[in-house]
Amino acid sequence: MMRRLFWRLFAAFWIATVSVLVAFAWLSTSRFENERIPGLGITRLQAAMDDQVGRTSRELRREGEDSTRQWLHAAASSGPLGVYVFTANGAELLGRTPSPAIRGAAEAALADPESARGNDDARLRARAIRTRDGRSYAIVAAMEGNFFTRLLSRRPGWFWTNIGVAMIVSALFALLLAWYVAAPLTRIRTSTRRFAGGDLDARVGRLRFGRSAEVVALAAEFDAMAARIKTLVESQRRLVRDVSHELRSPLARQRVALELARDGDAAEVAASLDRIEREADRLEAMLAQSLELSRLETTVHAAGDDIALDQVLEDVITNADYEGAPRGRKVVMAECERVHLGGSQAALHSAFENVIRNALAHTADGSTVAVRLRRAGNAAEVRVRDHGPGVRPSDLERIFEPFFRTDSARTLGRGGTGLGLAIARRAIERHGGRIEARNCEDGGLEVVIRLPFEGRDSGLGIRDQGGRG
DSSP states (O other): OHHHHHHHHHHHHHHHHHHHHHHHHHHHHHHHHHOBOTTTOSBHHHHHHHHHHHHHHHHHHHHOHHHHHHHHHHHHTSSSEEEEEEETTSOBTTOOOOOHHHHHHHHHHHHOHHHHHTOOOTTEEEEEEEOTTSOEEEEEEEEOSOHHHHHHSSOOHHHHHHHHHHHHHHHHHHHHHHHHHHHHHHHHHHHHHHHHTTOTTOOOOOOSSOOOHHHHHHHHHHHHHHHHHHHHHHHHHHHHHHHHHHHHHHHHHHHHHHHHHHHSOHHHHHHHHHHHHHHHHHHHHHHHHHHHHHHHHHOOSOOOEEEEHHHHHHHHHHHHHHHHGGGTOEEEEEEOBOOEEEEOHHHHHHHHHHHHHHHHHHSOTTOEEEEEEEEETTEEEEEEEOOSOOOOGGGTTGGGSTTOOOHHHHHTTOOOOSOHHHHHHHHHHHTTOEEEEEEOTTSSEEEEEEEESBOSSSOOBEEOOOOBO
């Protein structure tokens, strides 16, 4: 297909170039035939025909018929002008059969030589002469045929040499231009076929030839698309692998509880059923969060809700504070500024809820989780700080990975699936923001969320409405 495209492009460019050459030849010929010579009142074509008639006349008078025949043979192959010589009895010197117009002009010149000198035909000149031996002749010069027949017939050798050189040069130019267009398209097509065949690393890369702005933009769009699809595919593969791994533990515990329930007494059966119920709830939560993470991974644009960020946080804080009350754990809004943004309210509510619930789960009993919302330059900044044990510096980035849980969380048997912070990060990134965690100097972990006033990824703006709450 690409080879056919190359040859089609070559044919199109070459035909266009040849058409330009033909048009140029037509224009130059037309100008030559119709342009008048200043001061003489005749066209250049008429002057050329007069010159041919004069040269033939001199040849006939000085050298005779035999030499003139040789001259006529040479003139017949030297250009589009035809020169004819007629004797007094109307015979053409070379035995040719001219057109009726040419023969009529010759007969008129022989009948009235003076009137022939005044002939003003644009494409024909006739003259009657008398040689020294008293013979009368009529010489007629004519531009015969249409443009194409004049272009193709009776041209000198140098003309066709120039035409051949021009055709070769135009063919080389057409080949170069066709390659310039087809080469990058061929490379893009090859990369597309490799990518469709399963090679997710296939990229067009930097083009070395055919670097037009449009083709470069097309290649860049393909590479960006391929990178995005690779990220999504790898994310789905990783999610499936992690979910499969995480499901083994609760399923194994359910099997153990089921065996105990079959062989145990009433108390053991009740405890086993409670255990099975807890593991089922855990599995349900894990699957729900896995689906939520998958949805966030595959969705490009956030919704267009008009969100009051302070109200969303207050709602999340109210619910979390109620859940922490039995263990003396509180969640408070330590600082708040009114900020509105455009995006998905459900996604941001889920993100803040996961971050705050995570802080509530790890903060010490009787301590407080502080939430702060303020403007920081061109971004809205949310800080969630707990008073728990913190995490190892090497885990500060990993806690936002799906199914990752710190050693302390596993050891202390805290619930959770390791998906909450991963969901929060993806939701924040969908809105063009970023999330990070850091250990505080006096203990505890602080999670910082920044949402820019102009969202980059979602294309939805975040606008500051000022006012201190």
